[in-house]
Each structure stands twice: as structure tokens, then as C-alpha cells.
Amino acid sequence: MPPPSLNAVRCSECPIRHRAVCARCDEDELALLESMKSYRSFAAGEPILWRGEPLEFVASLVSGVASLSKTLEDGRTQMVGLLLPSDFIGRPGRARIDFDVTATTDVTLCCFRRAPFERLVEDTPHVAQRLMELALDELDVARDWMLLLGRKTAREKIATFVLMLVRRSQIDGQMPTRIALPMTRDQIANFLGLTLETVSRQLNALKKEGVISFTDRRYFGIEDLASLHDATGDDADGGVLV
Amino acid sequence: MPPPSLNAVRCSECPIRHRAVCARCDEDELALLESMKSYRSFAAGEPILWRGEPLEFVASLVSGVASLSKTLEDGRTQMVGLLLPSDFIGRPGRARIDFDVTATTDVTLCCFRRAPFERLVEDTPHVAQRLMELALDELDVARDWMLLLGRKTAREKIATFVLMLVRRSQIDGQMPTRIALPMTRDQIANFLGLTLETVSRQLNALKKEGVISFTDRRYFGIEDLASLHDATGDDADGGVLV
DNA sequence: CGGGCTTTTGACGCCGCTCAAAGATAGTGG
DNA sequence: CCACTATCTTTGAGCGGCGTCAAAAGCCCG
Numbered sequence: 001m002p003p004p005s006l007n008a009v010r011c012s013e014c015p016i017r018h019r020a021v022c023a024r025c026d027e028d029e030l031a032l033l034e035s036m037k038s039y040r041s042f043a044a045g046e047p048i049l050w051r052g053e054p055l056e057f058v059a060s061l062v063s064g065v066a067s068l069s070k071t072l073e074d075g076r077t078q079m080v081g082l083l084l085p086s087d088f089i090g091r092p093g094r095a096r097i098d099f100d101v102t103a104t105t106d107v108t109l110c111c112f113r114r115a116p117f118e119r120l121v122e123d124t125p126h127v128a129q130r131l132m133e134l135a136l137d138e139l140d141v142a143r144d145w146m147l148l149l150g151r152k153t154a155r156e157k158i159a160t161f162v163l164m165l166v167r168r169s170q171i172d173g174q175m176p177t178r179i180a181l182p183m184t185r186d187q188i189a190n191f192l193g194l195t196l197e198t199v200s201r202q203l204n205a206l207k208k209e210g211v212i213s214f215t216d217r218r219y220f221g222i223e224d225l226a227s228l229h230d231a232t233g234d235d236a237d238g239g240v241l242v
Numbered sequence: 243m244p245p246p247s248l249n250a251v252r253c254s255e256c257p258i259r260h261r262a263v264c265a266r267c268d269e270d271e272l273a274l275l276e277s278m279k280s281y282r283s284f285a286a287g288e289p290i291l292w293r294g295e296p297l298e299f300v301a302s303l304v305s306g307v308a309s310l311s312k313t314l315e316d317g318r319t320q321m322v323g324l325l326l327p328s329d330f331i332g333r334p335g336r337a338r339i340d341f342d343v344t345a346t347t348d349v350t351l352c353c354f355r356r357a358p359f360e361r362l363v364e365d366t367p368h369v370a371q372r373l374m375e376l377a378l379d380e381l382d383v384a385r386d387w388m389l390l391l392g393r394k395t396a397r398e399k400i401a402t403f404v405l406m407l408v409r410r411s412q413i414d415g416q417m418p419t420r421i422a423l424p425m426t427r428d429q430i431a432n433f434l435g436l437t438l439e440t441v442s443r444q445l446n447a448l449k450k451e452g453v454i455s456f457t458d459r460r461y462f463g464i465e466d467l468a469s470l471h472d473a474t475g476d477d478a479d480g481g482v483l484v
Numbered sequence: 485c486g487g488g489c490t491t492t493t494g495a496c497g498c499c500g501c502t503c504a505a506a507g508a509t510a511g512t513g514g
Numbered sequence: 515c516c517a518c519t520a521t522c523t524t525t526g527a528g529c530g531g532c533g534t535c536a537a538a539a540g541c542c543c544g
Binding site for chain 1 (some may be wrong): 521522523524527
């Protein structure tokens with residue numbers, strides 16, 4: 001079952017206030033947004049949007065992780081995006097999306113009805129500009145990902161993925177000792193264009209080589225950051241991925 | 243050597259006037275753009291921009307085809323974007339790009355110096371909105387591509403690529419009889435995440451099966467569109483890719 | 485006609501997928 | 515508290531698709 005809805009939080013106290021689509025809004029614009037927003041929650045694993053269905057809402061992801069995925073005729077699926085807090089779902093000017101959106105963890109969305117939001121985009125340059133920045137950032141990530149999917153070996157894919165998790169959980173450059181693996185082996189496989197068996201084997205290989213260590217099955221630590229970096233195949237200041 | 247520069251064409255007569263970043267500009271905005279633009283040309287194979295180098299210009303692609311590509315430490319490369327006329331190079335708010343841009347065919351750019359262009363984006367919502375639409379379209383393409391790179395077989399990749407060329411050269415729904423292969427086998431391979439040998443073998447396999455036919459090495463025709471579609475692995479109304 | 489490209493074709497081997505089964509882990513109800 | 519089940523993960527064996535290496539063939543242009 002879905003987690004309980006957050007009570008409507010005031011925009012000025014919103015945790016993603018400074019990063020989401022509303023980042024640059026002034027008081028008046030914020031008031032407008034406030035009047036058209038509503039929160040919705042989804043439990044881990046729940047579908048949020050299906051490919052092709054008419055889009056009633058656009059939304060900002062407030063908390064949790066969601067994923068975008070595409071599926072071939074015979075069921076092979078590939079994740080094509082990972083949504084983190086402050087990321088935006090949907091787009092002005094388009095009534096449908098061409099991928100499924102699924103809650104990876106429990107998720108809270110800040111939803112806006114599409115029609116009024118689109119009017120807002122027309123009228124307030126701040127929102128349009130921020131939307132563009134978000135889209136361009138997503139493009140950068142997508143392109144790093146394409147390099148990974150098209151050219152990296154299984155080992156390099158896993159190393160890149162692990163390093164991405166490390167970077168994302170870093171606070172003030174401190175190396176965290178305990179890092180969460182936020183998805184199942186199967187989800188990681190769909191993320192990296194591999195099978196779940198290969199994911200399992202490569203993770204255990206990195207462990208056996210002393211590059212990473214497992215405490216729990218869902219948490220790991222870094223033992224040898226340099227080797228991890230070498231294993232990604234990237235050059236010195238390469239790929240960022242999220 | 244580069245082809246000779248076009249003489250500065252008036253914006254109102256520009257072939258990409260209605261599709262490029264300036265699509266929605268009114269007379270005044272167009273005049274502003276006109277005052278800061280200049281044309282540059284590049285010959286097939288020439289580099290246009292290198293990854294990481296400071297970006298002096300942003301530009302619209304006026305004619306020809308250019309490609310974006312990324313390279314791993316050991317030289318493996320992957321195309322991450324294909325630029326066609328009216329596509330935009332560069333982005334406001336960022337001084338560097340994270341991929342190489344290369345002319346695939348002879349290319350003409352309509353360049354704008356970055357600083358004044360960025361001011362223009364701040365001031366004219368029409369430009370910002372159009373830029374956002376272009377970015378979102380690119381994102382859609384990138385996501386189809388990710389599915390292809392991560393999950394499709396060599397045969398499906400080739401079939402998808404060929405079908406993309408067919409769609410792009412269709413005029414008014416007419417099936418063209420002679421379609422150009424605009425790149426070498428090596429470029430196709432870097433596009434699809436394959437080797438050039440595999441590209442060659444799969445193209446010839448499609449020919450041997452009577453799905454396509456070759457006249458010249460650089461031109462082909464469609465013999466069996468249904469089989470070609472079946473070979474892509476997509477479901478009914480799937481992937482568009484450019 | 486000759487040299488440098490691109491493309492084709494073949495032989496071979498390996499990485500990662502497939503299929504299968506056993507081992508962990510967590511949640512559920514008695 | 516302990517079976518019992520469902521889900522996730524690990525591990526193994528085997529195979530095949532695609533990459534690698536090599537060489538020949540076709541094509542372009544001087």
C-alpha cells in the first residue's frame with residue numbers, strides 16, 4: 001500500500017525548494033505554484049505512469065527514487081533514467097510520455113495539473129529557464145549512460161555504477177563508510193544493460209579482489225577507491241552519471 | 243579543406259528559420275540575432291569542437307550532418323548524438339561541453355558568440371522556450387537510443403538504424419526507392435555500439451534475406467518493409483530515433 | 485596503373501547470456 | 515518462536531553471439 005500522503009508543505013519550507021523546477025521563482029510565482037500543487041505518494045515498486053497514457057500531471061520528485069524504463073516486444077527492458085529528489089516528471093507541450101515511470105523506493109511527488117502548469121510556463125520565464133536547465137542536465141547524464149551501454153564491459157559497467165553511488169552519497173568530500181545499494185540485482189541489471197547473474201558475479205568479483213566489501217547484502221563499503229576508478233574505463237575526469 | 247563559407251544569409255530567408263532556435267522569434271528578436279551571427283563551414287571529417295575546450299560559440303546547424311561522440315581511455319568511442327539541420331550546439335550557462343563534435347558530412351553552422359547569446363536567452367522567453375523544446379526532443383531520441391544500446395542484438399540494431407534512415411528520407415509518406423547510407427561502416431558501428439565487421443555482416447545478411455538491396459555501397463533500397471520492421475524488436479509503434 | 489582507403493569474408497575465442505539449482509533473507513501466520 | 519513461503523541472490527555448467535585478428539577484394543583518385 002502507498003505510504004501516507006505528506007500534508008501539503010508550504011513551498012518556502014520545501015526540501016527541494018532550491019533545486020526543483022521552482023528554484024528561481026520569486027514570491028508571487030511561488031504563490032501561484034502553491035495554489036495548483038498537490039502531493040501524491042507511491043510505494044516502492046508501484047507504477048507511477050504508463051507509457052502512452054494521457055498525462056494529467058506533471059510533477060517534481062520530492063523524496064525517494066523513481067525510474068524511467070522502456071520495454072521491447074519480447075519483454076527485455078532497459079532503464080533510461082533515474083529520478084532523484086528535485087527531478088521533474090513530464091513536459092510542457094506534450095500530453096504523453098514514451099516510457100514507464102516506476103517508484104523504485106517509496107516516493108512522494110509534488111504534482112501540478114498539466115493545463116495550468118503549461119500556462120505558467122508560458123508566462124514565467126523563470127520556470128521555463130529552470131526546466132531547460134533540468135532537461136540539459138538530464139541530457140548530459142543520458143549521454144554518459146549511452147557510452148556505458150554501448151561500449152563498456154560488464155566489469156566497467158559495475159565499477160561505474162558503484163562509483164556513481166559513492167559520489168552521490170559523498171557529503172563534503174568525506175568518503176562514506178557504508179553506502180546503500182538502492183536497488184535489487186535485477187534492477188541494477190536493467191539499469192546497466194546486463195543480466196542479474198552477471199551483476200551478481202561482477203559485484204562478488206570486486207569484493208573478492210578487495211575493491212569493495214559487503215556488510216549486508218544491501219550495503220557496501222569502499223576498500224580501494226583507486227582500483228575502483230581504474231576499473232571504470234573512464235579517463236581521468238570522465239563520466240558523472242547523475 | 244573546409245568548403246567556402248556561405249555569405250551571410252538573411253534570417254528571414256534561412257532554410258531552418260522555422261525549426262531552429264529562432265523558430266518563434268518575432269522581427270525585433272530576429273534583428274538582434276542577425277546582428278550577432280556569423281557562418282562557419284567545416285569539411286567532412288573535420289573536428290568542430292573538442293571535449294572540454296572553452297566554448298566560444300553556440301550555433302545552429304544549417305546544413306550537413308554532425309555527430310557528438312565520447313571516448314574511453316583506451317580509444318573505444320561511442321556516438322551520443324547526431325545533429326541534423328536546425329539542431330543546436332552548445333548550451334547557455336555552460337562554458338564547456340563533455341563530448342567531441344565532428345562534421346560527418348560537409349557542414350555549415352550559424353554561430354552566435356556565447357556571451358551575447360546568453361544575455362538574449364535571459365531576455366527573450368521565445369528563445370528559451372524553443373531551446374527547451376529542442377533539448378527535450380534530444381532527450382527522447384537519447385532514450386530510444388539507450389534502449390537500443392543496452393538491449394538490442396546486432397541484427398535489431400542494424401534493422402532499427404536502417405528503418406530510421408528510411409523514415410527520415412520519406413517525403414509525404416512515399417517510400418523512397420534509393421536511400422543514402424550517410425556514414426562509413428566504422429561510423430555506423432560507433433553509432434550502434436558494434437564493430438565495423440559486425441555492421442558489414444548484418445547489412446549483408448539483410449540483403450541476402452531479401453529485406454534490403456544494394457545498388458552502390460552507399461545507397462540501398464527497401465525490398466520488404468514488414469520484415470525490416472519485425473527485425474527491429476520494437477513493438478508496434480515503437481522507437482523513433484531522430 | 486598503383487596506392488590508400490573502405491568493405492567483405494573467414495577462422496577463432498571469449499565475454500556475457502541462458503538454463504538450472506541451491507542458498508539467503510524477510511515476511512507471515514500458526 | 516518456528517515452520518513455511520516468496521523473493522532475492524549466488525553459483526555452476528554450457529553455449530552462442532559478437533569481438534578480434536587477419537587477409538583478400540573492391541573502390542576512388544591521382
